[in-house]
Amino acid sequence: MQVSHSRDIANFFVVGINYKKTDAAIRGLFAINPSQYEQLLAHGKSVQLNDFFILSTCNRTEIYGFANQAQDFMELLCRETNGNLEQFEQIAYVKKGEEAIRHLYQVGTGLDSQILGDYEVVGQIRNAAKFSKQQQCLGGFLERLVNSVVQVSKLIKNETSLSAGTVSVAFAAVRLLGNRVPDIKNKNIVLLGVGKIGRNTCKNMMDYLGTSNITLVNRTAAAAVEFACAHGLQHAPIESLEPVLHAADVILVATNAPQPTVLARYFENTSPKFVIDLSIPFNVEDKVRTLPHVQVVNVDELSKVQDETLQMRQHEIPKAIAIIDEHMQEFLYWFRMRKHAVVLKAVKEKLTEIHSKEIQQQKNNAGFQLEDIEEVSSRIIQKMINLMAGKVRRDTEKSDQYIALINDIFEAGVNQD
Template sequence: MQVNQPKDIQHFHIVGINYKKTDAAIRGLFAINQEQYDQLLCEATAAGVNDLFVLSTCNRTEIYGFAASTDILAGLLCKVTHGNMQVFKEIAYHKSGEGAVRHLYHVGTGLDSQILGDYEIIGQIKTAAKFAKSRGCIGTFLERLVNSVLQVSKLIKNETGLSSGTVSVSFAAVRLLEKKVKNILDKKIVLLGVGKIGRNTSKNMVEYLGVKNITLINRTTAVAEEFAGHHGLQYAAFDEMDEALQEADIILVATNAPQPTITRANLDGSRPRLIIDLSIPFNVAPDVSELPGVEVVNVDELSKVQDETLQMRLNEVPKAMGIIEEHMEEFLYWFKMRKHAVVLKAVKEKLTEIHTREIQSQKNGALYKLEDIEEVSSRIIQKMINLMAGKVRRETDKSDQYIAMINDIFETGVNQE
């Protein structure tokens, strides 16, 4: 009987790049949008790789999954992005087995984030895994692992101070404005992109800086209109962007488009402006910063904006690590027991097969007596002994190990010494 064993955990890999070794421009080459993600999953399925997901944020692009090697996963990633495979292999990191499992726990709980304790990352993992599952690309192992990471992230948020205080890319933008811009209440602010980062940035500006002179612009105007209405802000249609930008003192860009949203053509060079690019890849063209009086700040520079809560978060790392190790041990125990359960189920099926065959052989379509049942049972027992003895004879180098295991399982009480 062929036993359908769970995948070997040593073939579970993560390969990726993040803020630690690459700047935002390089990360932008390997960023994945939804269309590219869909294409990657189709390519993976066609290649027989059907248990994986991709995490792509402003600070990292990582692919998790089962494959014969990390090169297979890296190849899938590079095939659908604008990056080069050789460049990727030079800058990428990879982990396998338990190391890959632990890495996902660290990423999901904010321990590996550019801003320690960033709680937004767990939502991005959930979304990425959900998308892969909808395409049939998440198996039992990955689904269970992601659910465990989600649970641990929530526990760490509730039971430690790792995510306490307000530290995030969107809040770092507010801190930067607080330090750089005088009389900000008198400034005209335009925010492009009303996705999660854009919404959070808007809320933080309203709450911490007290500004209301914010005009929201989104490709889907209804999204900007609804959010503006709930928060007492202004909005403009996407085709009115140039006019709004010309009047703006501060521009925040959170569009996450594959190409720059703002170019020199969108601006005149006659007035000073501060532009904060929250997007990966960059959505402000490189030559915009050459305009007189224009300062462009990107996400890597924002990460240097420190907050007093960071030191408090660092003090919480050991406690968070303890929670991770505890739940990772539970996950690995589940995986180990699942492997055993598959084998035990197969053994049961084997025994049932032997039992059914012997009963049918004895009956031959007729009724039979108690002594016939005893004869059948005796034959079944002997056939199982023959199966074990045959295995021991064939595997002479492991025979002592097998006999010791059988002796232990059936608790015979025989002393083999």
């Protein structure tokens, strides 16, 4: 893996897959959990890929950062996933430079989300970048860019209706239950996993369906107990998962386990079940779909739910793009000025070095007088001219460009026509 790369925008990449070309099963092969993320960051540092972060959600897995070539990131990403490099290369997209920067703005503002206007993704970006920074893998460019994306996301949320209304995977699940499951208030519901998506789904069920007959199961029992007590719900230990699922009518799965936790054998000789799998990778075993008395819906099927809210959001896209354009240009201006500042600082240091040497030479002269400063200054000026003239002579192909630039910088006013 080549590691020599500069922090120039031309070396800034995003490499990833998302819902547009891959289904949830494929995305699950390349999903990154926190433990894998930590391992990838550690390995990245070992091969000097030390300025990047990884975004892994139910809709996408992407890596943003500086590299010599996109292939470096593909190889890194596939080290810890269940998918292989050859498969990833066939389905992945690669963007670089300003195109990659714009992509992050579009992802962070919900323009590139499976459900248009998804506002949760910006928090996922912020957390992913924060974790990378904690592992010393986030540089100034990326930190500034992520901060700009977060700011733009807030502006778009406040100044447009792109995220107005209630549309999310969690809410789509609740709408689907309301449409597909008769008498939902009296059904026995089990929620497996009380992370953010699980909690949001649970709250939506209570708020919009008026149901409270919900049993929570979580690998960490304390989280289920705490949430159940706060909302007047039931809870059960993970060890009793099979009998709990036996008794359920509706099952929602929102875990992030690397392997399926809801198995086909749990549904042998049971009543009909309606199962919604909100997890990536899937946490409901494939064989469950073959059971005639169990209906399974996954996140991709949920995302197809369209309504008037999404149509209204479509009209807000031009406003959101205009806000992105404005702030992206501000970010790019900051980047260019930062590069200029580095050059100007180096020039200043070079001139200071010349000045110090000349002064020191004169001080070593026992007959040095204050009036000799004019002569010193003249020599410093001549040395600066010699440096510029030497560069022009050595690089004859660009000599005209150099002279024009010097003429412009010092406002010499020489007509070169």
